[in-house]
Amino acid sequence: MGVTACFHCGQPVPESGPRHEVVIQGQAQPVCCTGCEMAAQWIASAGLGAYYRWRTEPATAPVDAVGPDPYLAYDRPQAQRSFVSPLADGRCEAELLVENLNCAACAWLIEGAMGREPGVAHVQVNAANGRVLLHFDPARARLSQLLARLAALGYKPHPQRPGEARALHTRERRQALKRLAVAGLGMMQAMTYALSLYGGDFHGMDPVHADFLRLVSLLITTPVVIYAGAPFFRQAYRSLRAGRIGMDVPVAVAITVAYAASVRHTLAGAGAVYFDTVCMFIFFLTLARYLQAAARARAGDSGDALARLLPDTCLRETAAGLETITLQELAAGDRVRVPPGAALPADGRLLDEGAWIDESLLTGESRPVHRTRGDPLVAGSLNGATALRLEVTACNADTTIAHIGRLLRRAQAERPPEAAQADRLAAVFAPTVLLLAAASAWLWRADPTQAMDVALAVLVVTCPCALSIATPTALVAASAQLLSRGVVVLRAAALETLCNVRHAIFDKTGTLTMGRPRIARLEVLREGLSPDRVRAQAAALERAVHHPLARAFTGDAPLAESADDVRLVAGEGVEGTLGGRILRLGRAEFTAALWASPAPAAPADDASSWLLLGDGSGPLAWFGITDPVRADAARALCELRALGIDTEIASGDAAAVVDAIAAAVQCPQAQGRLRPEDKLARLTALQAAGTTVLSVGDGVNDAPLLAQADVSIAMAGGTALAQTSADLILLQDRLERLPEIVRIARRSRRIIRQNLAWALAYNALAVPLAAMGLVTPWLASLGMSLSSVLVVFNAQRLYRPVKAVPPPVSGPAAVHSP
Amino acid sequence: MNSMFLLIPLSLVLLALAVAAFFWAVHSGQFDDLDSPAYRMLMDDPPPADPEEHEP
Numbered sequence: 038m039g040v041t042a043c044f045h046c047g048q049p050v051p052e053s054g055p056r057h058e059v060v061i062q063g064q065a066q067p068v069c070c071t072g073c074e075m076a077a078q079w080i081a082s083a084g085l086g087a088y089y090r091w092r093t094e095p096a097t098a099p100v101d102a103v104g105p106d107p108y109l110a111y112d113r114p115q116a117q118r119s120f121v122s123p124l125a126d127g128r129c130e131a132e133l134l135v136e137n138l139n140c141a142a143c144a145w146l147i148e149g150a151m152g153r154e155p156g157v158a159h160v161q162v163n164a165a166n167g168r169v170l171l172h173f174d175p176a177r178a179r180l181s182q183l184l185a186r187l188a189a190l191g192y193k194p195h196p197q198r199p200g201e202a203r204a205l206h207t208r209e210r211r212q213a214l215k216r217l218a219v220a221g222l223g224m225m226q227a228m229t230y231a232l233s234l235y236g237g238d239f240h241g242m243d244p245v246h247a248d249f250l251r252l253v254s255l256l257i258t259t260p261v262v263i264y265a266g267a268p269f270f271r272q273a274y275r276s277l278r279a280g281r282i283g284m285d286v287p288v289a290v291a292i293t294v295a296y297a298a299s300v301r302h303t304l305a306g307a308g309a310v311y312f313d314t315v316c317m318f319i320f321f322l323t324l325a326r327y328l329q330a331a332a333r334a335r336a337g338d339s340g341d342a343l344a345r346l347l348p349d350t351c352l353r354e355t356a357a358g359l360e361t362i363t364l365q366e367l368a369a370g371d372r373v374r375v376p377p378g379a380a381l382p383a384d385g386r387l388l389d390e391g392a393w394i395d396e397s398l399l400t401g402e403s404r405p406v407h408r409t410r411g412d413p414l415v416a417g418s419l420n421g422a423t424a425l426r427l428e429v430t431a432c433n434a435d436t437t438i439a440h441i442g443r444l445l446r447r448a449q450a451e452r453p454p455e456a457a458q459a460d461r462l463a464a465v466f467a468p469t470v471l472l473l474a475a476a477s478a479w480l481w482r483a484d485p486t487q488a489m490d491v492a493l494a495v496l497v498v499t500c501p502c503a504l505s506i507a508t509p510t511a512l513v514a515a516s517a518q519l520l521s522r523g524v525v526v527l528r529a530a531a532l533e534t535l536c537n538v539r540h541a542i543f544d545k546t547g548t549l550t551m552g553r554p555r556i557a558r559l560e561v562l563r564e565g566l567s568p569d570r571v572r573a574q575a576a577a578l579e580r581a582v583h584h585p586l587a588r589a590f591t592g593d594a595p596l597a598e599s600a601d602d603v604r605l606v607a608g609e610g611v612e613g614t615l616g617g618r619i620l621r622l623g624r625a626e627f628t629a630a631l632w633a634s635p636a637p638a639a640p641a642d643d644a645s646s647w648l649l650l651g652d653g654s655g656p657l658a659w660f661g662i663t664d665p666v667r668a669d670a671a672r673a674l675c676e677l678r679a680l681g682i683d684t685e686i687a688s689g690d691a692a693a694v695v696d697a698i699a700a701a702v703q704c705p706q707a708q709g710r711l712r713p714e715d716k717l718a719r720l721t722a723l724q725a726a727g728t729t730v731l732s733v734g735d736g737v738n739d740a741p742l743l744a745q746a747d748v749s750i751a752m753a754g755g756t757a758l759a760q761t762s763a764d765l766i767l768l769q770d771r772l773e774r775l776p777e778i779v780r781i782a783r784r785s786r787r788i789i790r791q792n793l794a795w796a797l798a799y800n801a802l803a804v805p806l807a808a809m810g811l812v813t814p815w816l817a818s819l820g821m822s823l824s825s826v827l828v829v830f831n832a833q834r835l836y837r838p839v840k841a842v843p844p845p846v847s848g849p850a851a852v853h854s855p
Numbered sequence: 856m857n858s859m860f861l862l863i864p865l866s867l868v869l870l871a872l873a874v875a876a877f878f879w880a881v882h883s884g885q886f887d888d889l890d891s892p893a894y895r896m897l898m899d900d901p902p903p904a905d906p907e908e909h910e911p
Contacts, residue, residue: 207887210886210887211886215877215878218878218881226870246859249863253863
């Protein structure tokens with residue numbers, strides 16, 4: 038392929054521009070940028086190079102700003118109040134959430150890196166939820182330095198207590214584990230006694246002993262039913278109150294009937310007991326639910342992701358001047374200053390004459406809008422070119438964005454259980470089972486004991502176990518398999534839909550391309566200027582502004598000069614003073630206005646966007662900026678077409694740029710200059726024609742598209758809003774996973790169908806036998822368990838690796854037959 | 856067979872103890888992260904002595 042991957046973060050190393058290298062364990066390794074170079078060098082010099090051997094995922098490139106400055110506010114005691122608590126021995130304990138904690142090796146690296154800092158006594162990292170617990174000596178260690186160290190390694194720290202949702206999730210997980218243990222241990226015990234009782238039935242047993250064993254079984258089963266079985270009763274009650282008969286109703290009825298009958302027989306000292314059946318039943322159902330919940334929990338909490346869009350600190354105006362404070366200290370009525378390009382820390386009213394604000398977070402409109410004095414502004418929107426002053430009206434938990442976070446969380450919590458197919462079946466199946474059980478009991482009414490046995494056998498034998506776990510087990514297995522490949526499944530039902538997808542719409546920037554613009558070409562226009570000199574001048578201008586394009590200039594450039602009076606003109610370019618001269622960098626007309634003659638013709642190359650650098654006496658250089666295409670994009674799209682999925686690029690960018698990208702990834706359909714509404718219209722037109730559509734995107738402007746598409750996939754490097762609107766997230770931004778996702782989804786559908794077919798066939802056979810009184814309850818429970826185990830084993834087949842299909846070189850897409 | 860009347864209640868006590876021990880373990884957070892401890896024992900604490908670093 039010819040592309041060298043960065044040793045640290047795995048992104049391709051740019052072919053042009055300054056080269057970076059790091060010596061790790063005696064070998065020179067290429068890295069892509071200064072940030073990665075510094076991180077890798079530090080890791081090697083600290084003797085933590087083993088990280089590279091243990092890690093299972095590439096690291097995340099550190100963000101540009103490295104240094105303690107952004108974290109200085111956290112050194113003040115008022116700021117630490119919310120997340121630092123003093124310990125008995127004079128040390129402090131700080132709780133942090135860190136980003137990009139990908140694998141266990143990251144946890145090890147953080148523990149190693151923090152343990153090396155002076156004054157740090159104890160570090161504990163939880164790789165599952167990204168939490169770091171630090172014990173440090175405030176006399177010897179400055180918190181801001183520890184935070185900056187984490188940021189420099191690429192783990193951006195967020196000093197805050199874990200959110201409410203996280204605490205709730207931990208509580209639920211612990212609760213589920215305890216239920217599982219009670220049901221499992223109870224099941225083992227009850228089965229031991231049941232086995233002895235069965236033995237006693239065949240070989241004879243002293244009635245005193247039999248009674249005693251029954252009584253002990255009763256003692257063990259009671260907590261299992263009451264404690265471990267509680268969720269089933271609660272959900273059955275809830276579904277009944279809602280006027281539906283869900284899967285939980287026959288489950289609850291079966292548990293109740295079996296338990297009540299057993300209790301009666303135990304007290305009467307005669308008749309069969311089914312305590313083992315009850316325990317086993319509850320254990321298997323609890324296990325299935327626990328696994329499902331665990332898979333979903335890994336996807337993380339989108340509410341937290343939204344909150345991370347806000348800055349951690351802000352500048353408050355006081356009588357004495359400006360002070361940097363943490364958001365937690367902010368209160369309504371405060372006046373804050375927002376630097377250019379930064380996110381607004383709180384909801385508030387504008388105090389300045391006017392300001393350009395990028396509200397794409399909320400509206401999806403990526404162009405900045407103009408606001409005037411007194412206008413309400415929303416936290417999380419991005420400030421434009423000039424610093425603005427804001428009077429805070431709502432902060433922290435009261436902001437609009439926090440409110441959206443709560444809405445999202447609630448929507449996710451109340452999202453119906455994913456097993457949609459099984460639920461539709463249950464709606465028919467559950468009442469039928471209840472009716473059948475009642476009918477068979479009525480048929481056998483001449484003999485009350487036998488009637489009881491038969492009704493119970495019908496209930497237990499059909500116990501929707503196999504049927505109700507047929508879909509979830511397969512989906513859980515598929516989700517786990519995908520997670521091990523770096524794909525988070527947020528909504529398992531999406532896997533079912535994914536099988537029917539016939540059309541895929543891709544966003545361009547950040548999805549098919551890296552989303553990180555780079556200087557691809559540089560043409561110096563003035564004699565005697567070196568390219569490095571021009572690069573340094575451009576970097577000096579761009580360093581002062583926070584524009585997405587600015588990173589192309591500042592990423593690799595040496596920190597030689599800095600410009601004064603830098604001014605960003607929205608949509609045009611940057612102007613600043615450097616060494617006494619006024620320099621401009623931007624659109625040709627904007628720069629050419631400096632010397633009052635027409636701009637020179639841009640080099641003929643449509644794939645890049647060209648920016649002109651110039652001073653008062655004429656042009657200095659052309660910069661060709663491109664956003665490199667991901668190395669695996671072409672192959673992924675080609676494989677998707679081989680799977681029978683049409684691919685299309687829909688972008689807001691200029692048509693020429695989009696066409697160039699389409700040619701690079703060999704995608705026949707591509708459209709440029711599309712606004713978010715145009716993209717949405719294109720999507721709804723396809724859907725109206727009956728096509729199931731997949732959309733892949735990363736940006737805020739893609740969020741409506743991702744939400745509207747039948748299935749949507751977001752890139753991990755994208756915005757939080759895109760990720761919360763999506764069904765799946767590509768953790769490592771690897772497009773080559775897309776065909777794999779489709780293949781795994783299709784395999785899981787095949788297995789779900791096999792499972793459902795088996796469960797239905799088994800029930801069709803077993804119910805008549807049970808109704809005729811040919812199946813004793815213990816035989817029924819054995820059959821029920823066996824059919825469930827078979828379903829679970831069938832689902833386990835999904836853990837086997839998928840065979841990769843070599844993509845056809847070109848030509849029409851082959852139709853895939855599932 | 857009468858030993859049964861002593862041994863089974865005894866096993867119930869043990870069962871209760873096992874459940875209590877598990878509950879305690881869950882509450883003390885031992886089951887909150889099931890992934891990293893498995894690797895942590897491999898990547899042992901004193902990391903600096905990386906054998907490969909001393910090889911030419």
